[in-house]
Amino acid sequence: MKKSYQLGFSYFLxxxxxxxxxxxxxFLTIYPLFWLVMSSFKTTQAFQMDRLGLxxxxxxxxxxxxxxxxxxxxLFGNSLFYTITTTLAVLLxxxxxxxxxxxxxxxATGWLYKSFVIGxxxxxxxxxxxxxxxxxxxxxxxxxxxxxxxxxxxxLPMGVYLGTEFIKSIPDAxxxxxxxxxxxxxxxxxxxxxxxTKPVAITLSILTFxxxxxxxxxxxxxxxKETIKSLPVGIxxxxxxxxxxxxxxxxxxxxxxxxxxVFYLIFRKQITQGVSAGAVKG
Amino acid sequence: MKITTxxxxxxxxxxxxxxxxxxxxxxxxxxxxxxxxxxxxTNFSGGQLFGAELTFVGFRHYGEMFKDPYFWLALKNNFxxxxxxxxxxxxxxxxxxxxxxxxxxxxxxxxxxxxxLPNTISxxxxxxxxxxxxxxxxxxxxxxxxxNPTYENTLMLDPNLAMIxxxxxxxxxxxxxxxxxxxxxxxxxxxxxxxATKIDGANEWQTLRYVILPALxxxxxxxxxxxxxxxxxxxxxxxAMTAGNPARRTSVxxxxxxxxxxxxxxxxxxxxxxxxxMVVLSLLLIVIIQKLEQRFGGRE
Numbered sequence: 001m002k003k004s005y006q007l008g009f010s011y012f013l014x015x016x017x018x019x020x021x022x023x024x025x026x027f028l029t030i031y032p033l034f035w036l037v038m039s040s041f042k043t044t045q046a047f048q049m050d051r052l053g054l055x056x057x058x059x060x061x062x063x064x065x066x067x068x069x070x071x072x073x074x075l076f077g078n079s080l081f082y083t084i085t086t087t088l089a090v091l092l093x094x095x096x097x098x099x100x101x102x103x104x105x106x107x108a109t110g111w112l113y114k115s116f117v118i119g120x121x122x123x124x125x126x127x128x129x130x131x132x133x134x135x136x137x138x139x140x141x142x143x144x145x146x147x148x149x150x151x152x153x154x155x156l157p158m159g160v161y162l163g164t165e166f167i168k169s170i171p172d173a174x175x176x177x178x179x180x181x182x183x184x185x186x187x188x189x190x191x192x193x194x195x196x197t198k199p200v201a202i203t204l205s206i207l208t209f210x211x212x213x214x215x216x217x218x219x220x221x222x223x224x225k226e227t228i229k230s231l232p233v234g235i236x237x238x239x240x241x242x243x244x245x246x247x248x249x250x251x252x253x254x255x256x257x258x259x260x261x262v263f264y265l266i267f268r269k270q271i272t273q274g275v276s277a278g279a280v281k282g
Numbered sequence: 283m284k285i286t287t288x289x290x291x292x293x294x295x296x297x298x299x300x301x302x303x304x305x306x307x308x309x310x311x312x313x314x315x316x317x318x319x320x321x322x323x324t325n326f327s328g329g330q331l332f333g334a335e336l337t338f339v340g341f342r343h344y345g346e347m348f349k350d351p352y353f354w355l356a357l358k359n360n361f362x363x364x365x366x367x368x369x370x371x372x373x374x375x376x377x378x379x380x381x382x383x384x385x386x387x388x389x390x391x392x393x394x395x396x397x398x399l400p401n402t403i404s405x406x407x408x409x410x411x412x413x414x415x416x417x418x419x420x421x422x423x424x425x426x427x428x429x430n431p432t433y434e435n436t437l438m439l440d441p442n443l444a445m446i447x448x449x450x451x452x453x454x455x456x457x458x459x460x461x462x463x464x465x466x467x468x469x470x471x472x473x474x475x476x477x478a479t480k481i482d483g484a485n486e487w488q489t490l491r492y493v494i495l496p497a498l499x500x501x502x503x504x505x506x507x508x509x510x511x512x513x514x515x516x517x518x519x520x521x522a523m524t525a526g527n528p529a530r531r532t533s534v535x536x537x538x539x540x541x542x543x544x545x546x547x548x549x550x551x552x553x554x555x556x557x558x559x560m561v562v563l564s565l566l567l568i569v570i571i572q573k574l575e576q577r578f579g580g581r582e
Contacts, residue, residue, distance in 0.1 A: 097303035125536035126560035130314035137331035153310025185295035276466030
C-alpha cells in the first residue's frame with residue numbers, strides 16, 4: 001500500500017508517535033525488571049550506597065542464601081507437583097465431560113453445561129472464605145489433596161467449555177461408525193477423541209499450567225505448613241520481615257520470575273492463542 | 283442413523299464421563315457458594331461447621347457490612363480499577379493491537395512480546411517488586427531525585443496517594459492482555475473487506491471507523507465484561523504490593539473479605555456476607571453481558 005497520502009510530513013510524525021508509544025511500553029517493561037535483576041547482584045550495603053547503578057563488582061551470594069532461606073527446593077517441587085497434576089486432571093475430566101456434552105444425547109446437558117460456563121465468570125475470590133471453611137470441616141486443611149481438589153475444580157469451567165466446543169467440531173460420522181463397529185464410548189474417547197484434541201489440549205494445558213503456577217490466594221489460606229506450600233507463597237515471605245534485606249529479596253524475586261519468563265519465551269505463540277481462546281464470553 | 287446402542291448403555295456412559303467433572307465442580311464452586319449464603323445469615327463463629335447448632339440471624343451481617351466505612355472504601359477502589367481497565371487498558375490495548383495488525387510499526391513480534399510480558403510473571407513477584415520499586419528506597423524515588431533533588435516520596439505512605447501506584451501497575455500489567463485479545467480478533471476480519479474499502483478511497487480513519495470498529499463491537503463488549511469481572515478478581519497483586527495499606531486505603535472487596543476472615547478475630551458471617559455480595563455482583567454482570575451481547579454482539 002504505497003498510498004500517496006501516507007507519505008507527507010504528518011506521516012513521519014505519526015510514525016514517530018507510534019514508535020514512541022511502543023518504545024515507552026518496552027522501557028516500562030524492561031526497566032523495572034532490569035532494576036530488579038541488577039539489584040539482586042548487589043550486597044545490601046552496595047544497594048544502599050547506589051540504588052540505580054550497575055553492580056560493581058557483581059555479587060552472586062544473594063542467590064544461594066535466598067534459595068536456602070526461601071526453602072525454594074521444596075517450594076519448586078511442590079509447585080511442579082500441583083501444576084502438573086492439576087493440568088493432567090483438568091485435561092482428562094474436561095475432555096471426558098466435553099465428549100459426553102458434545103456427542104451423547106442427554107436432557108441433563110443443557111443446565112449442566114450452562115453451570116460450567118457460568119463458572120468461567122464467577123470470581124474465585126468470592127468462594128475463598130467458604131472454601132476455606134469447608135476444607136477445614138472435611139479435614140483436608142493443610143493436605144496436598146485439599147489443595148489439588150480446589151485447583152482442579154477451578155480449572156474445569158474453562159476446560160469443559162473449550163473441550164465441549166472443540167469436540168462438537170469432530171464429525172458425528174466418525175463416532176457413529178465406530179459405534180457400529182462395536183466400540184464402547186470409553187474406547188471411542190480414548191482412541192478417537194483424545195488424539196484429535198491436541199490443539200485445544202495445548203491451549204488448555206498452557207492456561208491451566210500458568211494459572212496454577214502463579215496461583216497464590218487459595219494456597220495461602222489452605223496451607224500453613226512449609227512443606228506443602230508453593231513458590232508464590234515462599235516469595236511473599238521476602239516482602240515482610242525480610243524486606244530490608246534487599247539483596248536477598250531481589251534474588252528471591254528473580255528466582256520466582258525466571259521460570260515463567262523462560263516458559264513464556266518458549267511457548268509465546270501458544271500462550272497468545274491460549275489467552276485469546278480464554279477470553280470467551282459468558 | 284440408527285446406532286446399535288441401548289438407551290441404558292448410553293446413559294451409563296454419559297454419567298460416567300460427566301461425573302468426575304461435575305462432582306469436583308459442584309464440591310469446589312457450587313456448594314461453597316450456596317453454603318456461604320447460608321452462613322452469612324447465621325452467627326457461626328468458628329469451630330465445628332457441620333452439625334453445629336447455628337442461630338439464624340437474617341440479614342444482620344449485611345447491615346453490618348453496609349455500615350462499615352471500610353466496605354465502601356474497598357468498593358470504591360474496585361470501581362477505580364474498573365475505570366482504569368475500561369478507559370485505560372481497553373482503548374490502549376486496542377490502539378496497540380490495531381497498530382500491530384496494520385503493521386504501522388516494524389518489530390511487531392518484539393513489541394508484542396514487550397507489552398504482553400508483564401502478564402506472564404507471577405502477580406506476587408510483580409507486587410513485591412513494585413512495593414520495592416515505588417518505596418522510598420526504590421528506583422522510582424531515585425529517578426525523581428535526579429530531576430528534583432528535594433523530592434520526598436510519600437506515594438506508598440500517604441493514604442490519599444497510595445492507590446495511584448497500584449492503578450499504574452494494574453494498567454501496565456494487563457494492557458497487553460487486551461492487546462492480545464484484540465489482535466486475535468482483528469486477525470479474524472476478512473482482509474479483502476479492508477482492501478476493498480481502501481480501493482474505494484477510504485483512509486485509515488474511515489476504515490477504522492466504518493469497517494473495523496463495527497466488526498469488533500462484540501469483542502469490545504466482551505473485554506469490558508472481562509475488565510469488570512477481572513477487577514472483582516484483583517487480590518494477589520494488591521495483597522503483595524500494599525496488603526491494603528496504608529490505613530486500608532488500597533483495600534478491595536476481596537482483601538476486605540480476607541481481613542475479616544483471616545486477620546485478627548475472624549468474623550466469618552460478615553466475610554460470607556461479602557462473598558455473597560461479590561457473587562451477586564458477578565452474576566449481575568453475567569446477565570448484563572448476555573443482554574449486551576444479544577444487542578451488540580454476534581458480528582465477530
